[in-house]
Amino acid sequence: MDFPILSLLILIPLIGAVITLFMGGTRQKSAKITACVFSAITLVLALLVLFSSSDFAGMSESYEWIKTGFITIGFSLEVDGLSVLMVFLTALLVLLVVIFSAEDKEIEEDRPNYFHTLLLAMEVGLMGVYTASDYFLFYIMWEVTLIPMYFMISWYGGPRRHYAAIKFFIYTHVASLVMLIGIFAMGFKAAEITGGSIDFSFASIAAAMEGANEGFQALVFALLFFGFAVKMPAVPFHTWLPDAHTEAPTGGSVLLAGVMLKMGSYGIIRICLEALPKGAEYWQWVIIIIGLVSIVYGAFACIAQKDLKKMVAFSSISHMGMVMLGIGCLSYAGITFAVFQMFAHGLITGILFMVCGMTGHKVGTREIPLLGGLAGKMPKYATFMMFGFMASLGLPGLIGFWGEFPVIYAFYEFIVANDVLWLLLFCMLSLMLTAGYYLWAMQRTLFGPETTKIDLTHAHDVSKSEFAAMAVLCVLVAFFGMWPDAALQFIEPYTQGIAALFGVI
């Protein structure tokens, strides 16, 4: 590989972040153009990776970074069927967020260059997480995503932003430290098994872990799983998410829900399943139950929410629970569609959070009881909201359907094999609830008589840049809904390898 395309995926946003950082004063206005250019270049690179070959076999780069007598750490990057869609999603969402926020007055007035610096810095971390194939690099990039998000919330967020930001920061940092302990433990065990120095690359640790017994794998799996589950977030480690989402600016929420939560599920598949298959089998029931509880709890919590954005935040918990359930099946179909659901949820949630952000901006409140009859006044806005909600509740023909129903099918296979048919009840319950809270929310905000509780005279419809950003997402949601194979062709070869670890094809 002569052209270091994977390194550029990390480097280009980094250069963009540094440039926008110094665009203070009179040049603040042009920061968004710079950010747009750099994130567009990144997207082009991501597309090049995506279409690099007709049958995607992945690509990798590796440079020696730190080599001491006892530790080897490489600057190793790799993209395969699991990560390629996430890389694409990251590049896409960052560009769309830049476009979407282009006409945001609040950001315009408050140091707009820093907003774009934070966005691009986050992209650096996200790209790093999704491409790293070395534990040291992975952990660094994992933490790199944290700080921009912290500032994004505490600078551009809502009224309770300080509390939300520090809660997000401490909560997820502690979780990452637990994960770090797990990484140490694996490194040590690998050195003990191979009898040499520690090599922190994914491949060599995974190879060495084959020699570790079930007890060790289960222990380390628990440590790592905790770190990832907090990020996803799975009930009961989810409490930071609704706060962070409610207070974060729209752009931050889109990235947080769209790609940052996926870091958790990505980590579970990439690290927990790949390196510790015995541990995964040991904890299978726990994963399944956490997944189920997240789905049902998230859906119930959605019904109770008054704040539209908080409702969408809880629906994220529910949908990420679906990913967890798919992973927990440890089967070919389960993992394949869990990955697909990660991708699908990333696209849909982008629309949802953009819609919620607009509600706050244009109408002035996101309180559902205060809203009503917005469809008449803001028809484009209403269309996008309906489209997003329909996609999210799994309407056939849109991408959400392919994210959810095959996972439930995989779960059905699992419960038949284990003879616990009654568990299916929870899945059915969640489907009903999901449809319920979305339709109910829609009815209360968009339809019926126009609200008189708030002043709607200043409410205006979607602006051009916002329209552009959401339209792109809607087209993709419909496209992959009609032709899921366009995404599945990347995932399937990868999951065949993973499923083989669990002896099922």
Next chain:
Amino acid sequence: MDFTAIFGDYTAIAPMIILIVSALILPGVHLLGKRHTATWAVALVMAAVSTVINVLMLTDSFTGSALGMVTYDAYSGLMILLFQIVLLLAVMVSNASVETTRFNVGAYYALMTAAATGMMFVAGSKDLMMIFVGVELTSISSYALVSMKRNDARSAEAAVKYVIVGGMSTALTLYGISMLYGLTGTTEIAAIAQTAQVQGISLMFGIAMVAMIAGYGFKIAAVPFHMWAPDVYEGASTPVSLFLATGSKKMGLSVFFQIFLVMFVAGTACSKIAGPEIQYLFAIIASITMTVGNIVAIAQNNIKRMLAYSSIAQAGYILIVMAVMSEYALSAGMFHMFTHVFMKGGAFLVVGALICVGIGEKISDYRGLGKRSPFAAAAMMLFLFSLAGIPPLAGFTSKFFLFSSTMGVGTEAGVSADAQWIWLAFIAILNSAISLYYYARVVKAMYVDRGEKTEKVKIPAAFAVAIAICIAGVIVLGVYPQLIFDFCETAAHTLLFP
């Protein structure tokens, strides 16, 4: 470059000779020149010359000894470099700092240079007496440095506390050394270890060890000998706090390495003379030190006190080396000492710079700093995040190496070949999480809270340069640790297996 032509038999102490000359002429320079800046320039240039010579000797892999007591090898060269960086940083900003303008600067720079010289002699010695003399040179100079803020009651209190505690520690150490001499008839560390192996460990030997650990424990402010540190760092002028927190403490740690690690590890022949009990003792000291430091730091409202407690915690992390007692741990510990100089030194520099522009030492004074001085605030954020161990900054990389040493890699036969110390890593990592809380408080004050004042402030140029050096150190060592780590590995090997 060959320095033997210039320094002859004394090449091994060439960097120290330059500084001794400097310390002797500085009061005279000040008396004749009567200009603060001239005296400052002489002190800075002499420190820089000494640093250049040492860097050349170090990269040349020079080895040699002088006076029959001081040797120069990869270990002492690296430690000397560390002390020189500290000295350079402290001297560089002293002229610009408003805290030092009333000082007798001739004496001030002379004392600081002398203190640094003492640290360097410690790093080069293989003999208990020589170590003792070096430590005393540093300590006595620092007592005077701390007391120099003459019309500040806190400074006087700090100095008195420092003298009394320091005197106590000296007495304990000397007591321990005299007992060892009585038992073995020598003060040479390697010889003591050999004799002890032949004689076996007596009760007397154990008491002597404990006395010395306690004595030098004062120097590194290990819990429970830490009470003086916050008062002293708060009371002294900021350049002096920087010098003590990053330099003097490293000297204490170096003494631990040179005496106890060498005695218990060096040459597998005398490896097990004290058994694993001493490792457990150090493991307990390490975990208590880091935990107490971090927990008490949470309650601090004065940023210098907070940094002092965080220094205590950092010393706790480095004491992991003493528990693990492996070559790899030592190199990781030395690397952490280097990164600590830049991050803790940088943090003190920011505090000092802000005092110059009228911003106080309380955390509440830092509100809105992100808008008032973006450079100082960004620098402070980098240093604090690095101290908390957030990647990709230097503090993360060095902690990663240090904590991974508990996994038992790189241990020599006969010494803890398994991962029995991994629980120390757990405690250390939990501590890192705690520490993030109080570091994040400062970051929040700077960037999120709104301050009463909003006018921009401009920090003095000398501070800006020194801070920029520290930022470079924190980022470069974080991304490319091998720059220093290779030297640390050689140094560790040289010290333990000469």
